[in-house]
Each structure stands twice: as structure tokens, then as C-alpha cells.
Amino acid sequence: MGEMCKELLKSKGYTSEVVSSGKEAIEKVFMDGVYSIVLTDLVMPDIDGIEVLKKIKQQNPQIDVVVMTSYGTVTNAVEAMKLGASDYITKPFKRDELVVVIEKILQMQRLEGEVDRLRSELGEKYTFGNIIGESAKIKKVFEIISNVSNTEANILIQGETGTGKELAARAIHYNSARKNYPFVKVDCAALTETLLESELFGHEKGAFTGAIKDRIGRFRTADHGTIFLDEIGNISLAVQAKLLRVLQDSEFEAVGGDKPIKVDVRIIAATNADLEGNVEKGLFRRDLFYRLNVIRIFLPPLRERADDIPLLASHFLSIHNEKNRKTVEGISREAINKLMSYTWQGNIRELENVIERAVILCKGKVIEPADIPLYQEKTGFPQGLSGKPLQELMDQVERQIIINTLELTGTDKEKAAKVLQISRASLYNKLNKHKINESL
Known part of the structure; x- marks a missing residue:
């Protein structure tokens, strides 16, 4: 049986080894540790397949184990699945059946490897090190984020448009215990009240005109992870009430539904509005504000951390050189001075756009002041008919x-x-x- 399986797998391009006992299989896995899949019979003279499965999974949980069983011992195969076997195959089996089982598992391993790679890339992209700057204000932000990331506290991030609120939220998530679960962003300013309620909490078929089928909302998508509510100051009082219930009881009902749905989600909210002022005007619930405002992080505008502009500009230069297949070597001192004297109403986002444009249009090896026209100049980015930006x-x-x-x-x-x-x-x-x- 073993040699037949080996020849079959060899014909499909796979390398395998055959051993004569369960004990030998365990020793080989322990010593070599290079195997992707172990195919074992359930019934063997020295150590049975269940014991082989247990020992291998204890030593290396990443190895997939497939058990072979006869018709009379299918219940044992089911037991093996409960103990961690990836699949089982019933003897006698056709040659193609074994190949299908093996290839299915290998494909799953490749997918899991790709997921791990992407997750690692995300973790690297949103490390604290990617919050660029050495000014006292940004160091304070970095300190707060480092302290709160691995807690379960809800967080409110305040700052002007373009200051990096989403980057901060992602850094918190990807450095928390929830990092292997979803990070889900919702732009609260982009949706009407009805659409936002459906987007957040989902809806049942027929809940409103156009609801032709059930839909799960973003809270369920983010279960065990983090939901980032951007521009939360724009949500209506009705949606605020449902959001408050999630914060208090970790449950909600879908639009048109009456069954409570439980979720385990961390909430990070962001706004460029004066929420406290909105509370006083009756536009934002006071109880919701206090629930969200467990930890508040203020992101300073770029004009208040101008000393960080050279570092940020260099960072964006590297990114957009690679993105646009350019080889611009640096930014001149005069160009840096020009960047540092600008007011940056669009903050970091505007700076990145300016650097990307300069990288694309720069004709020399170094970006010069002429390569970075700014909005307040009469000769700069395209302006309206009145001469205004x-x-x-x-x-x-x-x-x-x-x-x-x-x-x-x-x-x-x-x-x-x-x-x-x-x-x-x-x-x-x-x-x-x-x-x-x-x-x-």
C-alpha cells in the first residue's frame, strides 16, 4: 500500500517517503520535521494511527495528517478528525481519490501561507515605526498609542483631515491582541442615515425598499476584531442610539430584525469635528461621547510639527520612487525650506500628494523648489476661473x-x-x- 501511494504521488510530481510502522513515522517526523502531510493507516501492529496523529500534532501542529480507514472503522476516522486530522480516505480507494485529497490539503496550505504573508505585510506596514516624526507632539501620540494598543479600551481619535487618523487606528489594531482578526473601516460621512444603519448593523430581506436579500453589517464582519468609525460626528441620533447599545451590551438588531446579535468588537472612532460642542447643541449623545472617549488621542496638524516635514518628505520620496519606478535621489535644502514654510491645510495627505507629483515630474536627480508648486502660489496646481484654488x-x-x-x-x-x-x-x-x- 505504501509503495503504491509513493509511486502514485511521484507520478504527480510529489516527493514522499514510506515507513513500516507508526513508531518509525513519529521518529522521522521528530528528527526531520520537513513534511507537509502525513498519510497514516489507522490500524497498525505497534502504534495505531490515532496515537501517531496525537504525537505528530503535539510535536508540530502545522503538519496535516490524513488517515486511511476501512469501511468498518469509519467511526474511528471521525474520531481522528476531532483530534485534528485534516481528512480521511476509505480503503479501498481509487488512485484519483488520494490525489484529490492530497492536492486539496496542499492548496489549503498554500492559501494559509499567503494569508500569513499578507498578515505579516500588514503588521509591518502598520508598525509604530511607520508613524513618522521626531517632534515632541508626535512622540506624545506615539507613547499613547503604544500604551493603549494591547488594551480593550475604546478610543477616540481627533484631528484635522489628513493628519493620519486611519494610520493611527490601524497601528493600534495591528499591535493589539486582535491583530489576526478583521480591521473594518466605515466612513460615516459618506452615507445617508438609512444606508449607514444598514452598513453598520446589516438588514433583513424586505426591511426597506431595495433590501432584496439579507445582509450582514460591518459589526458582524469585524467580530473579534476592530471597527474604525471615521467621521463619527456625522451620524444621526437614531444611529447613535444603536451604537450606544453595542458599546453597552455588545449586541444589536439588524435593520428590520428583532433578534439580538452578539458581537465582540473594539471600537475606534475618529472625527475632525468638535464633538463636545455637538454634545452641548444636542447633536451628539452625551452618554455615547463618554463611552467612546475612554482614551482620546489628538493628532496635531502638520503646521504644528513642521520639524517632522523633512523626515516625512524623505519617507514619501522612497515610497513614490518605488511606486512610479523613479530614481530621484533626494530633496534639496531649498525645497525642504519651501515645504517647511507652507501651511499644509491638507496636512500629511497633502504633503504626500505634493511629493508624489514632484517625483513624477522631476527631471533631475534631486527635487528642487520649482518641482513643488504649492496652492498659495499663482503658478501652481490648476486653479478655478477666478484664480482661486x-x-x-x-x-x-x-x-x-x-x-x-x-x-x-x-x-x-x-x-x-x-x-x-x-x-x-x-x-x-x-x-x-x-x-x-x-x-x-
């Missing part, structure tokens, strides 16, 4: 649309939010952003 024009248009809507609704904020298809919290954030007088 595109973002400023977009802000002006958004401001005027909000003012017009408020006038049409008689300054009724709730009606205005519905017309604009945004939450009330999001509307108030925009009123603050554009300095629109709320007495309109």
Missing part, C-alpha cells in the same frame, strides 16, 4: 448652497439637512466650517 471655489459653492437651503426652509435645520441629504450633525459641522450665522 479649486478647493476654495468648492467651499464657496457649498457655503452658498447651504445658505440658499436654509432660506428656503425658513432656517429649519432639520428640514435643511433632509433637503441636502445629510445628517443634522453634518449640517452643523458645515455651518461651523463655513462660519454661517445660525440665526439666518
